[in-house]
Amino acid sequence: MGDFTMASVVPCPPPQSQSTMLTTLWLLLSFAVPLPGFYVSFSCPNEKQCQRALLSDNDVFLPCNSSGSQWYFFLQDGTSWSHTLSSASNIEIIPDSGVLIQSPLPSQTGFYHCQDKDGLQVVQYEIDFQDVSTLHITHKGLGQKPLRNESLSLGGKGIVFTRWEPWQDCNRCGGLGERKRLGYCYIEEPLQEPMPCWLYLGGRKVWSSRMRPEMQVDACHVPCTALTSDYVPFDNFEITEESGSVWLTCPLGSVYR
Structure with a gap:
């Protein structure tokens, strides 16, 4: 089935009641450089197919450690295999490393297939992004x-x-x-x-x-x-009592932690 690995925790920016200088510094940095977020890494043995359910809107990294690897995907809407994985604005292919899917959509449920430069399967992820x-x-x-x-x-x-x-x-x-x-x-x-x-x-x-x-x-x-340094002193989600819906309160947060 594969295992999850938690990675790259980034705290929420300081609240408005704290120092204006710290808040301004955070905003400047957030626009100046891409900040690492929090995501889960879904590992799968080579030459295997791994199946997993995840929540939409929470980042996930799919590893594929193969030089010159290529990605194909098949969405669950009846379309055929496609080589246009990188055309999605929320998907980043990291060469020789894997794929980072930021805020995945339920419509991106499907098969994510990685093969090496000789066309042989390295790994295939079958992911169900369930609607958060x-x-x-x-x-x-x-x-x-x-x-x-x-x-x-x-x-x-x-x-x-x-x-x-x-x-x-x-x-x-x-x-x-x-x-x-x-x-x-x-x-x-x-x-x-x-x-x-x-x-x-x-x-x-x-x-x-x-x-x-x-x-x-x-x-x-x-x-x-x-x-205790691993404990997070804030909640990264809030619940609306009227509707029972949930959302993340930190732009770089994740419901997985």
Whole structure:
């Protein structure tokens, strides 16, 4: 399935209440040089195909360590293989290294294929970018329940369910904090491996209120240790109580941490 690696954390700019000089310096630097953001790196063994669900609007890096490599992609809208990956404004091909997709769109769900200069496959990523704007949010400490499994009839006996990631670290130490975990929409049929929902559906137009990613929040309390420098003293997302929608409060933030 492949593994995720967290990379390049950049804090949000200082709030307006802090020094005007620091705020001005941040703005000048942000326009002068490209700032590193926070992204997850999805590793996959050579000559393998790896499948994963991710959230849209959160940066991801797909490695391909091969000299002279070329990228092809196949989107889940029924189009054919294309060599125009670099034509997308939010995709940067880094030679001999991989592809950085910034704020990926749900419509960019599909297969990302890297081959070497001899035309042999190095790695293929099958990515389902699930729509972060439909994120279903619950708080475990308040007794709120995640989405239930549901059946889906598409000529078979599919079950729609949430595959949960491990809990992330507590957002503070030495006091009451919060932690969160992400869950992705998957579909499973009898005797078959589960697949992320929109990779399973392909080009079929199917809608269900159950087919959405989830985020669960819970209270946490951890002691401060020598590693407390890794804790982030601010939340990188906010939740609208009326609609239950979520958005990042830091332009370079990521819901993955």
